[in-house]
Amino acid sequence: xxxxxxxxxxxxxxxxxxxxxxxxxxxxxxxxxxxxxxxxxxxxxxxxxxxxxxxxxxxxxxxxxxxxxxxxxxxxxxxxxxxxxxxxxxxxxxxxxxxxxxxxxxxxxxxxxxxxxxxxxxxxxxxxxxxxxxxxxxxxxxxxxxxxxxxxxxxxxxxxxxxxxxxxxxxxxxxxxx
Amino acid sequence: xxxxxxxxxxxxxxxxxxxxxxxxxxxxxxxxxxxxxxxxxxxxxxxxxxxxxxxxxxxxxxxxxxxxxxxxxxxxxxxxxxxxxxxxxxxxxxxxxxxxxxxxxxxxxxxxxxxxxxxxxxxxxxxxxxxxxxxxxxxxxxxxxxxxxxxxxxxxxxxxxxxxxxxxxxxxxxxxxxxxxxxxxxxxxxxxxxxxxxxxxxxxxxxxxxxxxxxxxxxxxxxxxxxxxxxxxxxxxxxxxxxxxxxxxxxxxxxxxxxxxxxxxxxxxxxxxxxxxxxxxxxxxxxxxxxxxxxxxxxxxxxxxxxxxxxxxxxxxxxxxxxxxxxxxxxxxxxxxxxxxxxxxxxxxxxxxxxxxxxxxxxxxxxxxxxxxxxxxxxxxxxxxxxxxxxxxxxxxxxxxxxxxxx
Numbered sequence: 140x141x142x143x144x145x146x147x148x149x150x151x152x153x154x155x156x157x158x159x160x161x162x163x164x165x166x167x168x169x170x171x172x173x174x175x176x177x178x179x180x181x182x183x184x185x186x187x188x189x190x191x192x193x194x195x196x197x198x199x200x201x202x203x204x205x206x207x208x209x210x211x212x213x214x215x216x217x218x219x220x221x222x223x224x225x226x227x228x229x230x231x232x233x234x235x236x237x238x239x240x241x242x243x244x245x246x247x248x249x250x251x252x253x254x255x256x257x258x259x260x261x262x263x264x265x266x267x268x269x270x271x272x273x274x275x276x277x278x279x280x281x282x283x284x285x286x287x288x289x290x291x292x293x294x295x296x297x298x299x300x301x302x303x304x305x306x307x308x309x310x311x312x313x314x315x316x317x
Numbered sequence: 318x319x320x321x322x323x324x325x326x327x328x329x330x331x332x333x334x335x336x337x338x339x340x341x342x343x344x345x346x347x348x349x350x351x352x353x354x355x356x357x358x359x360x361x362x363x364x365x366x367x368x369x370x371x372x373x374x375x376x377x378x379x380x381x382x383x384x385x386x387x388x389x390x391x392x393x394x395x396x397x398x399x400x401x402x403x404x405x406x407x408x409x410x411x412x413x414x415x416x417x418x419x420x421x422x423x424x425x426x427x428x429x430x431x432x433x434x435x436x437x438x439x440x441x442x443x444x445x446x447x448x449x450x451x452x453x454x455x456x457x458x459x460x461x462x463x464x465x466x467x468x469x470x471x472x473x474x475x476x477x478x479x480x481x482x483x484x485x486x487x488x489x490x491x492x493x494x495x496x497x498x499x500x501x502x503x504x505x506x507x508x509x510x511x512x513x514x515x516x517x518x519x520x521x522x523x524x525x526x527x528x529x530x531x532x533x534x535x536x537x538x539x540x541x542x543x544x545x546x547x548x549x550x551x552x553x554x555x556x557x558x559x560x561x562x563x564x565x566x567x568x569x570x571x572x573x574x575x576x577x578x579x580x581x582x583x584x585x586x587x588x589x590x591x592x593x594x595x596x597x598x599x600x601x602x603x604x605x606x607x608x609x610x611x612x613x614x615x616x617x618x619x620x621x622x623x624x625x626x627x628x629x630x631x632x633x634x635x636x637x638x639x640x641x642x643x644x645x646x647x648x649x650x651x652x653x654x655x656x657x658x659x660x661x662x663x664x665x666x667x668x669x670x671x672x673x674x675x676x677x678x679x680x681x682x683x684x685x686x687x688x689x690x691x692x693x694x695x696x697x698x699x700x701x702x703x704x705x706x707x708x709x710x711x712x713x714x715x716x717x718x719x720x721x722x723x724x
Contacts, residue, residue: 148342157653164651169639173389173632193632195571196591198602213335214392 144293340387353380382660428497435468458670492563494697615646654680659702
């Protein structure tokens with residue numbers, strides 16, 4: 140018996156969410172759903188705090204690490220301006236796998252390979268963002284995949300989420316024992 | 318017309334819907350009744366067929382309870398609940414608003430009438446024949462949980478109470494539930510704030526207009542919320558924080574009035590919105606800064622905690638859980654049911670009572686299984702529904718803090 144992480148409403152997805160939510164609660168973590176992160180504070184290449192806009196005022200959270208899991212183009216995580224300039228909308232991180240300036244961004248065949256679809260936030264082999272040493276990237280914000288053609292979106296989400304969590308745990312452990 | 322312009326802004330969000338159905342999965346109403354087709358169908362999908370000239374007749378959207386969970390969980394930022402609130406307003410504009418909805422949505426009017434004759438009013442509300450009559454004539458369900466008038470108002474106490482001078486001043490927005498039904502909760506809020514070095518001022522205030530808004534009476538709701546904003550704005554302008562224990566009413570001030578009633582441009586409301594805090598939110602912020610007193614005596618009790626939908630709508634997490642965890646001996650079981658069902662006045666209505674009870678059944682079952690003797694919850698109407706559905710007392714988190722502080 141095995142489970143396929145399918146499109147929402149995914150029973151497997153709901154189970155994973157509930158398991159993670161209760162594990163976080165048991166560990167004394169704080170889960171805040173809803174606010175939008177609009178400003179960040181930096182020290183060199185580190186993000187030291189994020190400011191989240193709640194229903195009323197803004198709240199600032201200091202942070203050791205940031206996981207960017209904001210999705211791709213269709214979630215508003217990456218935008219493309221009318222002069223063909225693409226950017227990551229929350230932290231302004233550099234992108235990779237963008238079609239070169241003289242290459243076509245989109246193909247006429249809707250279901251064909253779309254060059255622009257592979258664009259994502261530039262990361263190293265451990266999914267750490269370029270230009271921000273304590274930011275990891277998970278899910279559809281990652282470059283390289285054309286998930287709707289490959290059927291790989293949910294698989295990338297769950298596996299990159301796990302990889303990123305392990306990376307943060309490894310670093311946090313190193314900091315705690317240092 | 319304010320509706321037209323503002324409505325276009327809301328509508329522009331519907332194109333972001335990718336039909337993922339997360340809102341359908343989370344909707345407490347669509348999960349228990351076929352009368353409401355679900356937030357996605359009633360919201361972004363049906364909205365495409367609604368025009369200002371020729372809106373289709375659809376009462377189904379009136380079965381949306383307005384809990385707002387759909388908007389909160391939408392990963393695409395579609396204003397689903399707000400679109401549905403507007404569709405509900407449009408239906409009621411054309412079809413008329415029942416007399417009942419004009420009565421039960423004015424808590425200050427009911428409070429002023431009921432308070433002087435509280436023993437008589439409370440006794441009448443307990444009489445089965447009276448409730449049967451109220452159901453037939455007004456459409457208020459005979460079994461629906463209606464609160465008991467306290468017979469004295471919170472303000473009567475607050476007028477005599479002198480809050481000791483302190484460096485930090487806060488304004489207390491107590492809401493109608495505290496004023497007419499639960500003045501003791503208000504006294505406890507004041508005591509806990511004073512214990513933590515706050516001088517509490519209680520300015521003159523009236524209803525925030527939320528019940529009117531959720532029944533589609535937008536024009537009346539605007540009058541109420543703007544009047545409240547005018548009386549709170551002078552304090553907000555000085556930088557004073559406004560704190561409230563009625564979590565749905567503080568959410569009205571923070572966001573719902575601006576978004577649903579199209580009042581984004583009102584400067585007083587914008588100012589009040591930024592300065593308003595839920596009581597638990599404020600206390601946890603004090604704790605995060607190391608400024609909350611933690612001289613709690615042990616409370617040996619097992620309690621269940623339910624975060625109301627409207628508390629979740631503040632987008633601040635569940636601060637009550639972290640505050641209650643500071644009390645030694647107190648064992649808190651977090652419920653993960655969606656909603657208690659009541660949604661303010663929704664579950665009082667004859668045609669919606671059973672839907673509200675079915676929507677709350679998951680929570681009632683979880684409370685039963687938890688072994689908790691008391692249910693903690695931040696909203697008064699939810700507490701009354703929870704007491705009705707679980708036969709257990711339900712208290713505001715501040716009441717347990719008050720007890721543990723020994724105030």
